[in-house]
Amino acid sequence: MSKNKITNFDAIVIGSGISGGWAAKELTGKGLKTLVIERGRDVQHIKDYPTTNLSPWEFEHRNELTEEIKQANPIISKCYAFREDAMHFFVKDAEHPYLQEKPFDWIRGYQLGGKSLTWARQTQRWSNYDFEGPKRDGFAVDWPIRYNDLDKWYSYVEKFIGVSGNKDHIPQLPDGDFLPPMELTKVEKLLQQKIASNYQDRQMIIGRCAHISQPKDIHLEQGRSSCQYRNLCQRGCPFGGYFSSNASTLPWAAKTGKLTIVTDSVAHSIIYNEKQQKATGVKVIDAKTKAETIYHAPIIFVNAGALNTNLLLLNSKSKRFPNGLGNDNGLLGKYLAFHNYRGSVTAEYHAELEYTIEGRRPTSGYMPRFRNVFRQDTDFLRGYAVGLGASPSDQASKNWGAELKNDLLNPKPGPWKVKSHIMGETIPKETNKVWLDDREKDQWGIPKLRIDISYDENDEKMLADYFEQVTEMFTKAGFTNIKTKDSKQAPGLDIHEMGGVRMGKDPKTSLLNEWNQLHLCKNVFVTDGACMTSTSTQNPSLTYMALTARACHYAANQLKNNKL
Amino acid sequence: MERRTAIRHMALLCASAMLLPSCFNHQQEASIPLQQIAISAKQEQLLAELVETIIPKTDTLGAKDLGLHLFVLKMVDDCLPQKEQQQFMDGLQTFEDKTIGGTKFAESSNQHKINLLKEIMEPRYKESNLQFFLKEVRKQTLKGYQQSEYVMTKLRPYILVPGHFSGSVKRA
Ligand SMILES: Cc1cc2nc3c(=O)[nH]c(=O)nc-3n(C[C@H](O)[C@H](O)[C@H](O)COP(=O)(O)OP(=O)(O)OC[C@H]3O[C@@H](n4cnc5c(N)ncnc54)[C@H](O)[C@@H]3O)c2cc1C
Numbered sequence: 001m002s003k004n005k006i007t008n009f010d011a012i013v014i015g016s017g018i019s020g021g022w023a024a025k026e027l028t029g030k031g032l033k034t035l036v037i038e039r040g041r042d043v044q045h046i047k048d049y050p051t052t053n054l055s056p057w058e059f060e061h062r063n064e065l066t067e068e069i070k071q072a073n074p075i076i077s078k079c080y081a082f083r084e085d086a087m088h089f090f091v092k093d094a095e096h097p098y099l100q101e102k103p104f105d106w107i108r109g110y111q112l113g114g115k116s117l118t119w120a121r122q123t124q125r126w127s128n129y130d131f132e133g134p135k136r137d138g139f140a141v142d143w144p145i146r147y148n149d150l151d152k153w154y155s156y157v158e159k160f161i162g163v164s165g166n167k168d169h170i171p172q173l174p175d176g177d178f179l180p181p182m183e184l185t186k187v188e189k190l191l192q193q194k195i196a197s198n199y200q201d202r203q204m205i206i207g208r209c210a211h212i213s214q215p216k217d218i219h220l221e222q223g224r225s226s227c228q229y230r231n232l233c234q235r236g237c238p239f240g241g242y243f244s245s246n247a248s249t250l251p252w253a254a255k256t257g258k259l260t261i262v263t264d265s266v267a268h269s270i271i272y273n274e275k276q277q278k279a280t281g282v283k284v285i286d287a288k289t290k291a292e293t294i295y296h297a298p299i300i301f302v303n304a305g306a307l308n309t310n311l312l313l314l315n316s317k318s319k320r321f322p323n324g325l326g327n328d329n330g331l332l333g334k335y336l337a338f339h340n341y342r343g344s345v346t347a348e349y350h351a352e353l354e355y356t357i358e359g360r361r362p363t364s365g366y367m368p369r370f371r372n373v374f375r376q377d378t379d380f381l382r383g384y385a386v387g388l389g390a391s392p393s394d395q396a397s398k399n400w401g402a403e404l405k406n407d408l409l410n411p412k413p414g415p416w417k418v419k420s421h422i423m424g425e426t427i428p429k430e431t432n433k434v435w436l437d438d439r440e441k442d443q444w445g446i447p448k449l450r451i452d453i454s455y456d457e458n459d460e461k462m463l464a465d466y467f468e469q470v471t472e473m474f475t476k477a478g479f480t481n482i483k484t485k486d487s488k489q490a491p492g493l494d495i496h497e498m499g500g501v502r503m504g505k506d507p508k509t510s511l512l513n514e515w516n517q518l519h520l521c522k523n524v525f526v527t528d529g530a531c532m533t534s535t536s537t538q539n540p541s542l543t544y545m546a547l548t549a550r551a552c553h554y555a556a557n558q559l560k561n562n563k564l
Numbered sequence: 565m566e567r568r569t570a571i572r573h574m575a576l577l578c579a580s581a582m583l584l585p586s587c588f589n590h591q592q593e594a595s596i597p598l599q600q601i602a603i604s605a606k607q608e609q610l611l612a613e614l615v616e617t618i619i620p621k622t623d624t625l626g627a628k629d630l631g632l633h634l635f636v637l638k639m640v641d642d643c644l645p646q647k648e649q650q651q652f653m654d655g656l657q658t659f660e661d662k663t664i665g666g667t668k669f670a671e672s673s674n675q676h677k678i679n680l681l682k683e684i685m686e687p688r689y690k691e692s693n694l695q696f697f698l699k700e701v702r703k704q705t706l707k708g709y710q711q712s713e714y715v716m717t718k719l720r721p722y723i724l725v726p727g728h729f730s731g732s733v734k735r736a
Contacts, residue, residue, distance in 0.1 A: 053724065055713070056716060057711050060638075061638075062707060062708075064639070066643050067642065067645055184731050185731040186731060186732035188731065228725045356734075357730060357733060358728065358729065359726035359728050359729035359730060360729070361731070400618060400678045400682065402620055402622055405619050405620065405626075408710060409624075409720060413735060
């Protein structure tokens with residue numbers, strides 16, 4: 001350990017992704033000297049977006065993956081955003097292996113900013129119909145919070161990151177503090193009308209997304225400006241048009257002068273002091289030199305990304321906690337869940353061909369859950385949200401030679417291509433779990449994670465219902481050539497893995513309390529996906545951010561009042 | 565790779581035995597480095613003819629001018645799984661042997677060339693490597709053309725920064 005390194009802080013945040021970036025911003029904002037520990041490399045906003053301004057022809061393979069890369073990376077290659085233009089923001093298969101009891105595609109981004117660089121920026125709020133789900137339907141445990149606890153924190157986050165959206169007045173998808181919505185396409189509007197006239201219980205809306213459709217002062221202060229409708233977001237945005245830790249929370253935190261970031265620093269475990277009955281610090285291994293450093297702080301936020309947070313806590317063993325920090329009940333690493341993204345439905349619409357679009361919209365249409373919302377009305381539990389989009393196409397030419405060339409340069413309008421995908425809630429179960437392998441370790445001496453997560457009968461029933469309902473909605477809208485597809489993709493590829501360190505009221509059946517504190521080690525907070533008691537259907541990151549901001553304010557106050 | 569080395573050896577042999585131009589022409593390799601497939605200069609020339617037939621020079625540049633035969637080769641070499649590379653090479657060989665009424669492809673009239681391509685796309689060739697080859701060449705030629713700097717700057721400008729989005733605009 002180098003002698004002159006500062007190792008004492010007021011707060012430590014492990015991980016710099018979507019949730020860790022928020023923790024850094026809030027804790028420094030409360031005047032706390034904060035250390036962010038990030039295992040990956042440094043990525044500076046704009047400067048480290050090497051592909052951001054490249055044109056299609058500048059990619060050697062026009063953004064396709066080579067066979068060599070696919071062969072070497074069977075897992076990460078499945079992620080749609082892992083292409084020539086953004087490959088450098090994803091973990092390659094060989095770099096950080098894990099063990100699969102059943103197929104699980106673990107999609108990761110180890111760098112400053114984590115997956116906030118490459119995420120799809122969909123930001124839909126939860127409602128009480130989601131928070132009350134486990135209690136009403138008798139699974140998992142009751143959430144210790146309700147929508148009222150989070151409402152103002154959602155607003156707090158939305159205002160800062162910038163969320164474009166429409167006020168739709170849908171009970172199960174509360175409105176937020178929105179910037180102007182993006183526009184639906186001609187045929188999406190038609191679908192919206194058809195659905196409204198055919199169904200009482202269903203609304204199609206424009207997806208709410210973390211894009212600045214019209215900057216406010218708070219965004220300009222961050223050095224961010226309007227979305228330019230390039231839809232090249234996964235490369236990093238030079239305009240700061242979408243929210244990422246790198247463009248937003250981390251530079252904001254740095255401006256306070258209270259922030260220290262260490263990159264290439266792998267958090268190994270949290271150190272528990274039995275006498276003080278709390279955590280005192282974090283053991284960190286230098287990713288390159290393997291040198292060990294211990295950092296100390298009275299508050300520790302764990303934001304390593306859901307499964308890595310599980311791993312880290314399981315690896316934080318002490319005499320008091322031989323099975324992992326705070327894990328007296330043996331539930332750490334259990335009751336994991338995810339979102340079912342297996343189903344898609346495509347179709348065509350052969351009218352309105354004189355219309356097209358201009359610009360590239362970085363979001364699409366969305367339909368909030370309509371199954372089992374107000375009461376149980378199907379033979380499966382919970383339900384699904386539906387992603388919906390319709391875009392114009394060019395007629396595919398069958399010609400050759402000069403005629404083909406003419407077709408390519410002056411394309412005739414083809415049918416509108418309609419697409420939909422399922423985002424299904426899965427039920428957390430004790431059998432969906434992760435644990436540390438007792439033999440295999442990674443190169444930093446940390447046990448490898450074993451993952452055992454699978455679909456169940458409820459997921460299959462829900463998928464069948466999705467196919468049936470969307471086919472019906474598309475048929476009623478006058479769409480043709482309707483095709484359903486079950487990709488059979490493994491859990492994980494949804495990139496919405498959650499749970500394992502769930503929140504709850506009772507320390508016997510949960511790990512975290514209503515403030516995201518470990519019941520049994522109150523100065524450790526978990527506010528990433530690991531804390532989720534259930535998954536609902538919404539893209540989860542907005543909720544992680546709101547929970548993080550809320551917990552940080554609580555933690556800072558507790559510290560001030562000497563309660564931690 | 566092995567085939568490539570073999571060809572190189574043979575070229576060396578030929579060259580040292582006697583500097584026969586025909587031997588040289590026949591065995592010379594493609595003009596770009598390829599890792600997985602072995603393409604002779606002659607095959608490369610044939611491909612150039614083929615892509616030019618697919619997208620010919622008119623009052624604007626054609627596929628040969630834009631080097632799309634090399635783009636096709638690069639994509640096949642780097643992005644196709646081995647099995648499909650084999651199919652491609654088999655199909656290419658079959659295509660090399662094709663004549664149109666006794667005349668080689670390269671020497672045939674444009675209409676004859678196009679007729680041959682249409683014929684190869686007929687259902688009776690459905691499972692053949694020949695059709696696989698032609699489909700792959702067509703697909704990559706179109707991709708290379710539409711995503712070429714030339715087309716994307718001069719003919720159908722690609723806008724890197726649209727600056728706005730409209731969901732319903734009347735087509736021009
Ligand atoms: C292509 C794609 C599309 C997505 N679309 C959406 C979407 O539309 N909406 C949505 O809500 N979500 C979306 N997601 C998911 C979203 O990215 C995640 O939910 C979110 O990033 C989670 O935030 P996090 O802070 O928990 O983890 P991350 O953002 O993954 O950050 C975790 C950080 O912790 C670091 N870390 C891990 N282990 C350690 C350790 N031991 N020591 C130190 N550092 C460590 C990692 O390197 C990483 O930087 C998408 C993800 C991807 C990849």
